[in-house]
Amino acid sequence: MQQKDVLPMKPEPAEKRAATAAPLNITGSEAVIRSLIAEGVETIFGYPGGAIMPIYDALYDFQDKVHHILVRHEQGATHAAQGYARTSGKTGVVFATSGPGATNLVTGLADAYMDSTPMVCITGQVAAHLLGTDAFQETDVIGITMPITKWNIQVTRPEDIPGAIAKAFYIAGSGRPGPVLVDITRNAQVAKFDFEYKKCDYIRSYRPVPEMDPEAVKEAAALINSAKRPYIFCGHGVLLAGAEKELITLAEKAGIPIASTLLGLSAVPVDHPMYVGYLGMHGNYAPNIMTNECDVLIAVGMRFDDRITGDVSQFVKQAKVIHIEIDAAEINKIIKADVAVHADAKTALTALIKLVEPAKHDEWLKGFREADKKEEEKVSQKELYPAEGGLKMAEVVRMISERTEGKAVLVTDVGQHQMIASRYYRFKDPNTNITSGGMGTMGFALPAAMGAKVGTPEKEVVAVIGDGCFQMTLQELGTIYQSEIGVKIVILNNNFLGMVRQWQQLFFDKRYSSTEMINPDFVQIAKGFFVPGRKVTDRADIVAAVDEMISHKGAYLLEVVVEKEDNVFPMVPSGQPIANIRLE
Amino acid sequence: MQKEYTITVYTEDRIGITNRITVIFTRRGINITSLTTAETEIPGVYKFIITVISEKEKLVKIVGQIERLIEIHRAFVHEEDEVVYQELALYKISTKALQNGNIELLIRENNARILTLTDEYFVLEKTGHQQELIDLQAKLAPYGLIEYSKSGRVAIVKWSRRFHDHLKELETRRPDNLKQAQYSEHTEVSAEEESI
Numbered sequence: 140m141q142q143k144d145v146l147p148m149k150p151e152p153a154e155k156r157a158a159t160a161a162p163l164n165i166t167g168s169e170a171v172i173r174s175l176i177a178e179g180v181e182t183i184f185g186y187p188g189g190a191i192m193p194i195y196d197a198l199y200d201f202q203d204k205v206h207h208i209l210v211r212h213e214q215g216a217t218h219a220a221q222g223y224a225r226t227s228g229k230t231g232v233v234f235a236t237s238g239p240g241a242t243n244l245v246t247g248l249a250d251a252y253m254d255s256t257p258m259v260c261i262t263g264q265v266a267a268h269l270l271g272t273d274a275f276q277e278t279d280v281i282g283i284t285m286p287i288t289k290w291n292i293q294v295t296r297p298e299d300i301p302g303a304i305a306k307a308f309y310i311a312g313s314g315r316p317g318p319v320l321v322d323i324t325r326n327a328q329v330a331k332f333d334f335e336y337k338k339c340d341y342i343r344s345y346r347p348v349p350e351m352d353p354e355a356v357k358e359a360a361a362l363i364n365s366a367k368r369p370y371i372f373c374g375h376g377v378l379l380a381g382a383e384k385e386l387i388t389l390a391e392k393a394g395i396p397i398a399s400t401l402l403g404l405s406a407v408p409v410d411h412p413m414y415v416g417y418l419g420m421h422g423n424y425a426p427n428i429m430t431n432e433c434d435v436l437i438a439v440g441m442r443f444d445d446r447i448t449g450d451v452s453q454f455v456k457q458a459k460v461i462h463i464e465i466d467a468a469e470i471n472k473i474i475k476a477d478v479a480v481h482a483d484a485k486t487a488l489t490a491l492i493k494l495v496e497p498a499k500h501d502e503w504l505k506g507f508r509e510a511d512k513k514e515e516e517k518v519s520q521k522e523l524y525p526a527e528g529g530l531k532m533a534e535v536v537r538m539i540s541e542r543t544e545g546k547a548v549l550v551t552d553v554g555q556h557q558m559i560a561s562r563y564y565r566f567k568d569p570n571t572n573i574t575s576g577g578m579g580t581m582g583f584a585l586p587a588a589m590g591a592k593v594g595t596p597e598k599e600v601v602a603v604i605g606d607g608c609f610q611m612t613l614q615e616l617g618t619i620y621q622s623e624i625g626v627k628i629v630i631l632n633n634n635f636l637g638m639v640r641q642w643q644q645l646f647f648d649k650r651y652s653s654t655e656m657i658n659p660d661f662v663q664i665a666k667g668f669f670v671p672g673r674k675v676t677d678r679a680d681i682v683a684a685v686d687e688m689i690s691h692k693g694a695y696l697l698e699v700v701v702e703k704e705d706n707v708f709p710m711v712p713s714g715q716p717i718a719n720i721r722l723e
Numbered sequence: 724m725q726k727e728y729t730i731t732v733y734t735e736d737r738i739g740i741t742n743r744i745t746v747i748f749t750r751r752g753i754n755i756t757s758l759t760t761a762e763t764e765i766p767g768v769y770k771f772i773i774t775v776i777s778e779k780e781k782l783v784k785i786v787g788q789i790e791r792l793i794e795i796h797r798a799f800v801h802e803e804d805e806v807v808y809q810e811l812a813l814y815k816i817s818t819k820a821l822q823n824g825n826i827e828l829l830i831r832e833n834n835a836r837i838l839t840l841t842d843e844y845f846v847l848e849k850t851g852h853q854q855e856l857i858d859l860q861a862k863l864a865p866y867g868l869i870e871y872s873k874s875g876r877v878a879i880v881k882w883s884r885r886f887h888d889h890l891k892e893l894e895t896r897r898p899d900n901l902k903q904a905q906y907s908e909h910t911e912v913s914a915e916e917e918s919i
Contacts, residue, residue, distance in 0.1 A: 281739060282739075285742055285743055286750070289793065342793065343735075343796075344735050344793065344795055344796045345793045467787055467790065468784070468791045470787075471783075471787075472784055472787070
């Protein structure tokens, strides 16, 4: 490294220095690592292999600056990066090799794309002159991941590496966040060039920050001010914009009840007086049915997933819809917006708060509480306080909720346990709900919990996982042991693929086709990975077991054997109007 | 209602951009009936002209999803009366047909022209709307049409402003310039006009 003649008076921060110092003549691989450091990356989840070896070799010299976590499968790296991104707010970074390493990223990329999670995946690729020749471990990862990434790029020359990585981070983290993939051919990794890093903050064809139309905000405020039964849907966009406080202020000022989508959970504390519950197919009863009672719906940072709308033709027909959304393509995609505010949630809500008049809608809110009683009586009481019979998932989740005071990061997998955990965990702090929403990726929770813990080491991270899901990615126990990641793992074991079995029972005449599982001894498996654990089958042992798990320093696995053939209610049968919600 | 629409997409010059655009139609099971692309008057900016038979409502959503792509400037759906368009066809015909008096009339009536002539065949060129080109093909068939090749559509949007102006506007939207950007500047222009 060349020294300048005159040293600056004050030493500049490392990142700034990296951006301004005289060019270094280094390999593309070293440029990758230096670029990541310039972007503030401290953690990488990855798995080496032939085509990415030069980059791993360069990483060897920077171990003091960048912590690489060796996962046990590339899919695990992607979910870990997702968990990391969603708790820390930073962009998750993944390394994988070409061919199978790259194709193993596909599920995680698709998941991150659906759930708007910022992630940068860097894959090795065969040398440029071998591209398209079916070389060993060559795969067209750009083609494969095109529809499931926010952006991707193949780099074949070392001098293009810094620019590509700068763009990747800018795109992944700005606007509606999403995953980006940078594929770097082997020759670009080994060749030398003059490295210079400049962060990207502008791409002329990309407008991540919409210019909010003040007229639209005025129209929205007018609608809210004249509403008798206004209703807020809180989506993931609220968390992504960090607009939780603004949302709550708006709700308090204008007396508007808030319901949450699956990914919006934890934006509003469950015990907040304006919070009325969780929407969707297996959400709470009141927020679902009241959707068709409101006169103004304010949808914030959400995309009207079919798990929320049911039959669209009978969804919220009576109300005016205000849609606050950063992604223009989501506006009018499913539900026609009477007023569309194309902006990020924070900007829009801040402007809206000033224009809405203080109001109370006590009767309207009371309607929710009354409807709640029906759910309490028909569902929740039986789930939370069963007098007899096998253990219920709900009572276990509620116990974890109580023992962590609702402050843990709850990471859930996909299926019955996910819906139950989302229903009964009493979230207190934002960004403490990590789950696979849009994709519904089984196997998500264990690796995502690792990433969540690395992203927020000060927090308790509890992964609630079904027996089926756990067996999709359980090899990550190896990562948890090796990298000493103190996650708490709760397996709610019903020896069934529970949600599919539930549908078979209700809609397929109890023909349980391939849903029963003959499971291994999960505690023994954990022991094999040097993760201590315990199995509980009796109600009487639950409190002690949960306490033991939480007080244990480091990773711990708790297997709870629950009722075999339980169903999750309420339930809106797929494709039906939400009015058809079933309580039993 | 199913109808023919013209879609225009302004893109950056980037490998794979065609894939990125077409895959969005593929996902919704919409067949692209023609696709033409070339560099615009601005170096580095490409225009795609796509024709499809579909419903406007669906296409508006597709165009939104295309615009979401990073390297896309803008994308629009146009009704037939919003664009001036042409297509081009080449017809390879056996030279023997020249000896038939009617072909001259056909060439004159269609404003077609002969591009090349050999002992065996000659090549006719005609520009026009799709149906006119197909009609001429049908009329030429009896003369021994050897090969027929038709281009996709090229189109000019009637209400378009200069794309340069749009790019200049984009420059003002750099993060550091955003604060100074005045809303009033844009509010006078209708949504459609603002687009290009």
